[in-house]
Structure formats: C-alpha cells, structure tokens
Amino acid sequence: MQTIHRLTLEDALIILKAAEAEAERIGVKQTICIADDGAHPIALHRMTGARLTGVEIAIAKAFTAAGHQRATHLFNEPPNGPALPGNEAFGIQHMHTGKFTVFVGGFPIVHDGQVIGAVGVSGGNGEQDKAVGAAALAAFDKHIAGAVVA
Template sequence: MKQALKLTLEEAQLMIKAAKQKAEDINVLETIAIVDDGGYVIALERMTDARITGPEIAIAKGFTAAGHKRSTHLFNTEPNGPALPGNEAFGIQHMIPGKFAVFVGGFPIVVNGEVVGGVGVSGGNGEQDIAVGTAALEALSKHLADQNLEVITTADIKK
C-alpha cells in the first residue's frame, strides 16, 4: 500500500498569499487557483478588478498541471511539444473541453517527487504568470523545508 502526501487548505492559502504578493509586486491582476492531485479546487482567489474569465482559466491550468504532471506551457513550447500540430497529443485540449489548458500558467506541485496538486495562474502575460506561479511554489518549499520535504520550484516541471 502506498502512503500519499496531501496538500492542506492552510498550505494552499499560504501559496495564494505568496502568489498574490508577487502579482502586486509586478503590478498585474491575477487569479490564482490551487488544486489537489485530482484537480479539484482547494483555494481560489481573484484579485480585485482581475478578469472575470480568470477563475475558469486558472482552474483549468491547475487541473491540467496536476493531472498530466507537467507545466502547461510545455505542451506547446518544449522541443517537439506534444500538443503542437503533427505531434501525438495535438488537439488534446479538446478532449476535456474547458478543463484542459495547453498554454503558460499551470504548474504541478511536486513534493518529494510526488505530484500533490497544481497551481493555475491567469491574468498576466506568460512571464508574469510564471513569476506568480513560481512564487507560490517557492512559498510552499520554504514552508516544508523544516520537514525535509522538497518542492520543485522551477517553471519547467515535467514528471
């Protein structure tokens, strides 16, 4: 039997707080979603005046990152990105309409090599979404460091 790590509400809130602070620092209005390993929302925040479409997009990015265990932008940007025309996963975003995102802003939450959830960020350009998403991962990493739990904090996560 396998024992699994689980992301808590408190940890999700800590991640959102750090992500929101980064968004404020770089002057961008974001929506941040933290989902569990099944892609279900644990915590969500849409900053005041952020786009009304942000929650659905952020949730989709978190769902995709958690479910496919990879940062969403890697579907289209890594060499031979699997969702690019002519590649094996071209059109994958149409399989689960509205829930599957293949563009920047979704990051799996990987703790000690295990995907425990996802971060979805929507509202900025790609560079801004990456900065906000990695701030959330870095906050979790700092929080878990005293427990000897390692969190991947880079943008290009592929498990």
C-alpha cells in the same frame, strides 16, 4: 503500499498568499487557483480588478497541471511541445472540454516525488504567469522545509 501526501487548506493559503504577493509586486491582477492531487480546487482567489474570465482559466490550468503532472507551458514549447501542430498530442486541449488547457500558467506541486496538487495562474502574459507560479512553488518549498522536523 505507498504513502500519499495531501495539500491542506493551510498549505494552499500559504501558496496563494505568495502568488498574490508576486502578482502585486509585478503589477498584474491575477486569478490564482490551488488544486489538490485530484485536480479539485482547494483555494481560489481573484484579485480585485482581475478579469472575470480568469476564474475558469486558472481552474483549468490547475486541473491540467495536476491531472497531467506537468506544467502547462510544456505542451507548447517548440520544437517538441506535444500539443504543437504535427506532434503526437496536437488537439489534446479538446479532451476534457472546458477543463484542459495548454496555456502558460499551470504548475504541478511536487513533494517527495509525488504530484500533490497544482497552481493555476491567469491574468498576465506568459512570463508574468510563470513568475507568479514560480513564487507560489517557492513558497510551498519554503513552507515544507520549515515544517520538517528532524
């Protein structure tokens, strides 16, 4: 038997708020998706002025990070990114068509050794999406640390 942790809407909104604050700080209009461990969106926010296409992209990034339990940019990092040409997972983005992506910007949310959800960020360049994702994950860690009562 195992204990399963689940993200709540409250958790998702805290993560989303931190992601949006970082996006505003760095001056990029983002779409942010927080998904549960089944890769289903819990919260989705497209900042005013963010691209319309970012909605589906952010959802796909969260789906991929939750479902594959890894950050999406790890699929393409040279030299051994598994989705790079010649590597074992080349073409993996064609599975789950329209839902699976190897773009930078999807990050699993891990608690107590379990992937309990993911953040998908779309709208900036890779470094901007990573910065917003990192802020989201840091906010979750801070939230959980404050919620733990010994």
